[in-house]
Amino acid sequence: MSTDDLIFDVRDVTLRFGGVTSLNNVSIQQSRGEILAVIGPNGAGKTSLFNCLTGVYTPQVGEIIFHPSQDQSVSIMGRLPHKVTQAGVARTFQTSRMFNALTTFENVKIGVEARHKTGPIGAMLHLPRRNREERESDQRTLELLAFVGLEHRMNTLADSLPYGDRRRLEIARALGTNPKVLLLDEPAAGTNPSEKLELTDLIRRINQEMGVSILLIEHDMRLVMSLAERLYVLNFGEVIATGPPKEIQENPAVITAYLGTTETEGVSG
Numbered sequence: 001m002s003t004d005d006l007i008f009d010v011r012d013v014t015l016r017f018g019g020v021t022s023l024n025n026v027s028i029q030q031s032r033g034e035i036l037a038v039i040g041p042n043g044a045g046k047t048s049l050f051n052c053l054t055g056v057y058t059p060q061v062g063e064i065i066f067h068p069s070q071d072q073s074v075s076i077m078g079r080l081p082h083k084v085t086q087a088g089v090a091r092t093f094q095t096s097r098m099f100n101a102l103t104t105f106e107n108v109k110i111g112v113e114a115r116h117k118t119g120p121i122g123a124m125l126h127l128p129r130r131n132r133e134e135r136e137s138d139q140r141t142l143e144l145l146a147f148v149g150l151e152h153r154m155n156t157l158a159d160s161l162p163y164g165d166r167r168r169l170e171i172a173r174a175l176g177t178n179p180k181v182l183l184l185d186e187p188a189a190g191t192n193p194s195e196k197l198e199l200t201d202l203i204r205r206i207n208q209e210m211g212v213s214i215l216l217i218e219h220d221m222r223l224v225m226s227l228a229e230r231l232y233v234l235n236f237g238e239v240i241a242t243g244p245p246k247e248i249q250e251n252p253a254v255i256t257a258y259l260g261t262t263e264t265e266g267v268s269g
């Protein structure tokens with residue numbers, strides 16, 4: 001990895017909830033353009049990390065710097081989630097958060113419109129701009145649906161999409177905000193083997209064709225090891241290992257963290 005062009009620079013982050021320490025002194029660096037994975041047993045702090053990176057939680061200790069470009073720095077700490085999104089950080093959630101009563105098209109358009117300058121009042125006062133934005137939004141929404149392979153489902157209600165399509169819809173909506181980095185929280189959870197292959201291909205295309213950096217939480221080791229250039233392993237809120245897939249697979253501390261878990265907090269949690 002190159003340390004002179006980081007997209008995320010997370011330093012010594014500690015996040016506590018009362019007596020629970022969810023993240024303890026966590027430092028993570030992601031290079032621009034990199035596909036980076038975060039793995040670890042259930043409850044290790046992976047989703048908490050994403051919540052810190054997107055402004056949902058503010059850690060008590062540490063620094064989180066996002067670099068939208070090489071010469072720009074945005075401190076995430078204390079910034080509201082929608083401001084973090086506007087700065088160029090998009091995410092999907094571990095459990096689906098679609099608008100079920102809206103169509104596929106409408107769900108993606110909401111993501112696209114999240115970056116528009118014209119609010120409801122502006123829309124009344126500046127009709128020409130509003131109309132242009134509307135056409136551009138529709139156009140971009142269609143492009144994204146085609147990119148993820150859902151154009152034939154555009155009028156289907158999100159509620160009635162097959163599971164694998166829902167996961168791709170979530171990704172399309174996140175891409176609508178024009179992110180520099182996309183955070184994916186267990187995108188393959190609950191998908192079947194052929195959906196996993198499609199998803200692997202989609203994530204790679206987002207990275208290579210759109211130039212979006214990817215930060216990936218995933219339990220499916222085959223998917224993670226085939227996609228990620230590097231990994232961080234979290235266990236009980238601490239980084240216990242980092243490196244390329246091959247090193248991680250052979251790391252004794254990682255093997256112990258996974259094999260040493262109890263039945264209730266297995267690798268698939």
Ligand SMILES: Nc1ncnc2c1ncn2[C@@H]1O[C@H](COP(=O)(O)OP(=O)(O)O)[C@@H](O)[C@H]1O
Binds near residue numbers: 021040269
């Ligand atoms: N809002 C919260 N309030 C209290 N505890 C939380 C909250 N969010 C996360 N935690 C705790 O942080 C720890 C890590 O959880 P999480 O980040 O969801 O782990 P993972 O995504 O790796 O499974 C857990 O012990 C969890 O209970």
Ligand SMILES: [Mg+2]
Binds near residue numbers: 046047048094
């Ligand atoms: Mg989680």
